[in-house]
Amino acid sequence: MTPLTPEAKKALSARVQFYRDLGIHSFYRRSEAPVAEAHTPEVESTMAKSSSAAKPAPVKVKSLPVLNDLSKTAALDAIRADIGDCTRCRLSKERNQIVFGTGNMDADIMFVGEGPGADEDEQGLPFVGRGGQLLNNMINAMGIKREDVYIANVVKCRPPGNRTPERDECDTCSPFLMQQIEVVKPKIIVALGAVAAKNLLGLNDSMANLRGQIYDFKNTNLAVTYHPAYLLRDPRQKAEAWKDLQMVMKHLGMKVPAGPKNG
Numbered sequence: 242m243t244p245l246t247p248e249a250k251k252a253l254s255a256r257v258q259f260y261r262d263l264g265i266h267s268f269y270r271r272s273e274a275p276v277a278e279a280h281t282p283e284v285e286s287t288m289a290k291s292s293s294a295a296k297p298a299p300v301k302v303k304s305l306p307v308l309n310d311l312s313k314t315a316a317l318d319a320i321r322a323d324i325g326d327c328t329r330c331r332l333s334k335e336r337n338q339i340v341f342g343t344g345n346m347d348a349d350i351m352f353v354g355e356g357p358g359a360d361e362d363e364q365g366l367p368f369v370g371r372g373g374q375l376l377n378n379m380i381n382a383m384g385i386k387r388e389d390v391y392i393a394n395v396v397k398c399r400p401p402g403n404r405t406p407e408r409d410e411c412d413t414c415s416p417f418l419m420q421q422i423e424v425v426k427p428k429i430i431v432a433l434g435a436v437a438a439k440n441l442l443g444l445n446d447s448m449a450n451l452r453g454q455i456y457d458f459k460n461t462n463l464a465v466t467y468h469p470a471y472l473l474r475d476p477r478q479k480a481e482a483w484k485d486l487q488m489v490m491k492h493l494g495m496k497v498p499a500g501p502k503n504g
């Protein structure tokens with residue numbers, strides 16, 4: 242391994258802190274991605290910028306004016322068709338199938354996670370594993386059903402070993418998510434976890450700071466809560482997640498139930 246320069250050490254330290262904020266404490270170093278080019282906090286704050294180490298290929302997506310001429314069903318079908326058997330980023334290599342997103346295309350609430358896990362990769366649907374069951378419970382606790390909401394992820398292919406999707410992978414895939422948001426037009430997006438929140442908002446901040454507020458986001462609103470997988474690891478945070486969902490319900494003028502009856 243090449244010795245790190247002081248600047249690279251500083252950048253690496255910032256990146257380690259970024260992932261610690263996400264609850265990730267194990268790291269590996271890829272030989273093809275020099276650490277000297279690791280993200281700085283400034284760069285992390287603008288997630289749309291590309292990494293020079295792994296510049297994503299330009300993403301070709303259909304223009305929204307064309308999609309706007311279509312029904313929601315046809316528009317979502319067009320986005321899916323545009324994704325095709327996508328090989329635009331390295332996540333295509335080990336996935337079994339693309340997990341596009343699912344749910345009510347007229348939903349008021351759209352949940353967005355970071356990416357598919359093993360169960361999702363196998364079934365082709367988002368949030369169907371243990372985390373998905375917990376998300377269903379969270380949705381039910383709001384007095385609605387999974388069929389009432391739309392669910393998608395920032396990246397549509399499972400990162401190997403369930404690692405966190407890298408920034409260039411998020412940059413490459415997220416235009417499709419943005420199109421899904423444009424078509425569904427939810428009244429609010431609930432970002433599940435720091436990866437989704439940071440990618441959508443372009444902010445590099447702690448979950449403690451990201452939660453607890455309603456953001457203006459692309460002609461709609463956005464709130465941040467914990468990812469169900471994190472809540473499975475630390476169930477004590479479920480009460481905090483419930484506060485986030487109560488905030489969302491109040492924002493939408495929904496009746497706020499007393500609280501979830503089960504985990």
Ligand code: SF4
Pocket residue numbers: 324327328329330331332333339396397398410413414
């Ligand atoms: S994660 Fe997104 S951009 Fe990457 S291969 Fe899958 S569909 Fe394509």
